[in-house]
Amino acid sequence: MDLSQLKRRSDFEWEIPQRGAMRVPAVIYASEALMREMDQKVYEQAVNVATLPGIVKASYAMPDAHWGYGFPIGGVAAFDPAEGGVVSAGGVGFDISCGVRCLHTGLARADVMAVQKELAEMLYYRIPAGVGSTGAIHLNETEMDAMLAGGAKWAVERGWGEAADLERTEERGQMPHAKPGNVSALAKKRQRDEMGTLGSGNHYLEVQEVTEVYDEAIARAFGLARGDIVVMIHCGSRGLGHQIGTEYLKRMAIAAPQHGIRLPDRELACAPIESDVGQDYLGAMRAAINCALANRQILTHLVRKVFADVLPQARLALLYDVSHNTCKVEEHRADGGTRRLYVHRKGATRAFGPGHPDIPEALRAAGQPVLIGGSMGTGSYVLAGTGESEARSFSSACHGAGRAMSRHQALRTWKGRQVIDALASRGIVVKSPSMRGVAEEAPEAYKDVSAVVDAADLAGLAKKVARVEPLVCIKG
């Protein structure tokens, strides 16, 4: 990115001052090094978002921001419905409510290493992964609607999990105001056989070791200590969310001009929050959030069953489950008052600070766990929300490493086998149905997740708590 057009507010905060059609400034949080290698498209897209009606304070980009559909991935924007604010399908992303869930195991490294290969084989055998993968669960129309309204709560009620899991899931496992009736028959059909499946791309399920602790007190509150083994699940709403995104983008492309909204980029298709299309999308998107929450809940159940067979002494308790592709109604302080805003986070993780009422009681004093998925082999991070991120980014942080190289370029550079062998030599067992997928997801095709997380920490978006590194990775 060309930094000459930005105003440096501080070491980790860069402003694109308001000009032209921008209603607010744009703000990017990153180190100078990350800024220099960041795609120029992030600048353009953050500026474009700043022109949308009803946007409040600023259009934000996180340290892992990169080029997305309309909005940058790693983008945060909040809109006020009372000021003509909009909701945008491209501001949420195609994989609605994609997110990360982290489970304690109570195990140590030696427990896992003694059965590492068997554990990997069993997880791979029992957890469907890859494009178009289907599971053992098949939903009829009634159950589909119950799932879309009930989320993880629905899954737990049907035996896939424990009531305690819901306490540790955003929205207590059930996104309110979901409208299954707003989800098309095609979107439902695509999802009928896909519950409890991982999907593809950067989605993964990993058994990881806590290798570093940066904040002892918060780590203790989160139940994490160096040497602990955890399970991290990164996936979303599969075909259903994608279909909803596709359909509503088309409807919003038509709706925007009808409501007098001038778009600097067609991909910014949006509709006023208080319009029919806007309300329809919010109902469908919330149903997709429930789909993703239910999906991660069912996957949790499948993981528990594998551990019960392979490592029966394990006790898999949920630390937290947080999404990074959503639009949520939240109260935020802005312009001297508290306002109810529609906060879009696309490739950005909610990061509520200590004391926020939506954080589970047992974790409330420490701040919300912010789960950051790295690329396979490079490690992932647990952070905690801070009080100051409320003013900085509507309580949002980064979501992952972000690609440094296109999938195409990665395919030309590596073979899947070669990536698997290289990780095996570092003690990491990778299982995947797709060698092509593994090559595309080679660790070197991603930015350095540590640099991203350090920038998020130093910018005050969230606080570093622990680093985890994989021992077993199931890749879609």
Place this chain on the structure above:
DNA sequence: ATGTTC
């Protein structure tokens, strides 16, 4: 991300 093609 994605029945990898609007």
